[in-house]
Amino acid sequence: DTAVSQTPKYLVTQMGNDKSIKCEQNLGHDTMYWYKQDSKKFLKIMFSYNNKELIINETVPNRFSPKSPDKAHLNLHINSLELGDSAVYFCASSLWTSGDFTDTQYFGPGTRLTVL
């Protein structure tokens, strides 16, 4: 009965490769997010989708491309991986009751990406 799940848990790859991370939520939420947590544990929003529509697109390299096939899924594809992309990536989801981001966000277990 996992609420927000991500795959894979760990991802080790070489510079220049392309990789994807998948996220699924079974909470019935209509908004999903991607966050990046750096080595100092700072969590920073990258993207957000509401009902499959992109509503947040932070200043991240365009090598990062999110895709939401439906309300319950949000994937993150990363092209031409660089050393600086190494981090933990978290997916989250929430309701959208007020039309803003004040609903509680529930996080997945994270994907630790290591670029060699």
Add this chain to the structure above:
Amino acid sequence: EDQVTQSPEALRLQEGESSSLNCSYTVSGLRGLFWYRQDPGKGPEFLFTLYSAGEEKEKERLKATLTKKESFLHITAPKPEDSATYLCAAPGSNTGKLIFGQGTTLQVKP
């Protein structure tokens, strides 16, 4: 500029030694202050949401309080299983996107 700052960065307590974690924010028109707990290798786990100054919420040994400038997470008689990183966050005043503090890593020794 909206900011959320937590202190201290790290806190070591003996089991049973009560203390408080601080989260100060500079966000106009606060629309919620969130507390999360994060264990090593796991995602943040939701603890509390506070919406207005004076509000308090409790869960086991944790109590969160909110003023107009800061929030406190009080830990009463902590146990080793309370060891974790505690994160606070607030929606930004313009975009509403959650802004996280850098966290306080709590270690409770038996």
